[in-house]
Amino acid sequence: MVQKSETIWFDGKQVPWDEANVHVLTHALHYATAVFEGIRAYECADGSSEVFRLRDHMVRLVDSTKILGIKMPYTADEMTEAAIETLKVNKLPGAYVRPLVFVGEGAMGVYPGDNPVRAIIAAWPWGAYLGEDALEKGISVRCSSFSRHHVNVMMVKAKASGNYVNSVLAKNEAIADGFDEAILLDTTGHVSEGTGENIFLVRDDVIYTPHLDGVLGGLTRDSIISLAGDLGYEVREEPIARDMLYVADEVFFTGTAAELTPISSVDRRQIGDGKAGPVAKLLQAEFFKIVKGENPDYEHWLHRYQA
């Protein structure tokens, strides 16, 4: 269960949590005409707080509305301000922040016409997405029987609600089969991403990740690529076949919710020694230092605020 906060920003106003409701004929509820973001705010070591890459997330949100052809009523800057306001009003020093832009009620056909476009930003405390243990010990994953979207079926650059039906199918299947998470292959059989994470592998100290064509442009992915480069690693963005996972020294997921989660086995094949590998451990430790405001070299990624 989500831990309730006091208010949710809804169409420009702070509304009590229990009153932030919509009509059942909301267009988005029927046809998934909605886009969203997942953002994390962290409490820093010095007592301040920061939202990690906040504006970049809001730019991606606006980009998602462009891809879906939704008329976005707010700019990235307005959404950035509204997110900070929501964190402050709810006195949240650390939180998961969820903006959602969706087509409201009006016309009921597939064509949304002039239905109003509505927006919310909710924020609530949220711990490790795949469990605290997962960050240290790693998780078991399977390659899903479902393929990730073909780029001309559902456009993956959009963080569109409809894209997540595919994620839910893969996640349900993985959990039912006793795994923690799924890896989706694309329609050519290459590795794409997790249900809500990007994926990396390490082989002979070189880091590999699928190129951006068929995956969401994760901001954690982008941060880890920069960080790994700064730490002297070679990072290659290229097509990855499934068997590359099986022979990898390390495999890990990145995402706002998942942060950097090591993968201990793929399809029941142990990866490395079945624990977080040295590269994942180093990148994870450095990533946590950055998001907790302990590395001034990356201060430009932090939007500081006082809860």
Ligand code: PMP
């Ligand atoms: N891929 C998918 C499908 C996701 O849902 C997410 C989470 N937003 C990611 C990758 C990682 O993106 P980010 O690092 O920006 O959270």
